[in-house]
Amino acid sequence: MKRIPHRTAVSIGLAGAALGFAVRVFSAPWLDEPLRADSSGTSPTHFRPCGGGLALTVDTRDLADVVGFFQSVYQFSAGVEMGWNGDTANCVPGATTPAYLDATLLRVNYFRAMAGLPGDITFNATYNQKCQMAALMMSAQDMLSHYPAFTWTCYTADGADAAGHSNLMLGSAGPDAVDGYMDDAGGANYAVGHRRWVLYPNQVEMGAGSVPGILDTDGSILYEAANALWVVSDPPPPPRTNALEYIAWPPAGYVPYQVLPLASGRWSLSWAAADFSGAGVAMMCGGTNVSVVLEIVQDGYADNTLVWRPQLPAAAELIGATCQVVVTNIVAEGSVRAVSYAVTIIDPQSVAILLTVKPLSGHDFELSWPAGSSSFSLYEADILGSGTNWTPAVEVAPVLTNGVYRAVVGAEEPRRFYRLEGH
Numbered sequence: 406m407k408r409i410p411h412r413t414a415v416s417i418g419l420a421g422a423a424l425g426f427a428v429r430v431f432s433a434p435w436l437d438e439p440l441r442a443d444s445s446g447t448s449p450t451h452f453r454p455c456g457g458g459l460a461l462t463v464d465t466r467d468l469a470d471v472v473g474f475f476q477s478v479y480q481f482s483a484g485v486e487m488g489w490n491g492d493t494a495n496c497v498p499g500a501t502t503p504a505y506l507d508a509t510l511l512r513v514n515y516f517r518a519m520a521g522l523p524g525d526i527t528f529n530a531t532y533n534q535k536c537q538m539a540a541l542m543m544s545a546q547d548m549l550s551h552y553p554a555f556t557w558t559c560y561t562a563d564g565a566d567a568a569g570h571s572n573l574m575l576g577s578a579g580p581d582a583v584d585g586y587m588d589d590a591g592g593a594n595y596a597v598g599h600r601r602w603v604l605y606p607n608q609v610e611m612g613a614g615s616v617p618g619i620l621d622t623d624g625s626i627l628y629e630a631a632n633a634l635w636v637v638s639d640p641p642p643p644p645r646t647n648a649l650e651y652i653a654w655p656p657a658g659y660v661p662y663q664v665l666p667l668a669s670g671r672w673s674l675s676w677a678a679a680d681f682s683g684a685g686v687a688m689m690c691g692g693t694n695v696s697v698v699l700e701i702v703q704d705g706y707a708d709n710t711l712v713w714r715p716q717l718p719a720a721a722e723l724i725g726a727t728c729q730v731v732v733t734n735i736v737a738e739g740s741v742r743a744v745s746y747a748v749t750i751i752d753p754q755s756v757a758i759l760l761t762v763k764p765l766s767g768h769d770f771e772l773s774w775p776a777g778s779s780s781f782s783l784y785e786a787d788i789l790g791s792g793t794n795w796t797p798a799v800e801v802a803p804v805l806t807n808g809v810y811r812a813v814v815g816a817e818e819p820r821r822f823y824r825l826e827g828h
Contacts, residue, residue: 439598532612
């Protein structure tokens with residue numbers, strides 16, 4: 406039977422058992438309400454495999470480090486072929502290529518490292534197999550549920566087990582689905598539960614399964630792409646040592662605009678066991694006060710979290726701006742607390758370099774930059790913020806050594822802000 410073509414994708418996270426299932430709606434990738442920490446179900450014995458490799462780390466205070474991390478990790482995990490060998494029509498879950506699984510895992514660890522967490526999550530092979538079955542079920546049934554009925558198309562007990570422990574999405578798969586969980590769009594996702602599970606500090610292993618979208622002979626969508634990302638462990642993992650006091654998303658420091666929660670507009674701050682019921686948020690971006698809409702506080706998804714929607718302009722207008730965030734009246738660890746931090750929004754492909762230039766001789770100076778493009782144009786500005794007026798500065802000479810470039814700035818004194826555009 407031909408299916409009605411869908412216009413967009415959707416996703417779901419882990420919620421209470423009373424939800425049963427979610428009817429398909431037209432919103433951008435479909436996320437259902439996320440799973441709560443008390444979700445029932447069984448799973449394999451939790452263990453951490455050996456040989457997981459080194460943890461990904463990035464210093465978000467270092468512009469060059471953030472740019473290099475985006476290019477070498479985030480972009481490296483994009484565009485990898487899924488290589489799926491299953492069959493939706495015949496309920497064969499198949500498998501994706503190891504490279505595609507690795508790309509999905511890399512995207513998870515990218516976001517965790519950017520948030521200041523250990524980027525050392527590993528995938529459990531059993532979880533992967535079960536998540537593959539869950540993704541197939543969601544695609545075949547064209548519906549999302551953490552508690553699918555046994556009457557569902559392509560139902561399996563293992564797939565249902567994964568559905569009860571996973572973030573779920575229709576319309577996206579693999580690394581793109583991870584982006585969707587982090588954005589956490591949709592009216593039911595005001596608690597950003599999917600994001601909270603991805604950034605749960607105590608987590609050490611997950612699993613993933615993905616199936617591609619399949620077109621009918623007339624070009625309409627026959628089956629949607631789907632993803633299941635196993636995020637809830639049985640039993641829960643023990644607390645990590647040296648854990649962060651709180652986790653902000655977007656995090657403090659330099660943040661590529663490509664990973665901002667642009668679809669949902671939701672920023673968040675998580676703090677284990679904190680009481681956010683009376684908390685407030687004040688923001689200023691580019692020197693201008695920003696109105697903030699607080700979402701309803703809802704606990705039960707990983708760490709307790711405050712969520713708000715700053716009323717920001719389009720992403721293009723934010724590039725180069727610094728947003729100051731102050732969160733007050735947090736009740737944590739027996740006292741009333743407040744936190745403040747700054748988020749500077751960048752475009753890693755055309756980055757504003759914040760530095761005080763110290764001339765080497767005359768008007769020469771050296772600029773460290775991750776190697777990548779063969780040539781650059783340099784632009785300068787007196788003030789950095791939304792609407793910055795960038796003017797051509799100089800041509801950058803060929804690479805000297807180790808990504809260090811030399812430029813001649815001309816008659817005027819070097820200005821404070823510089824932007825390189827690669828060619």
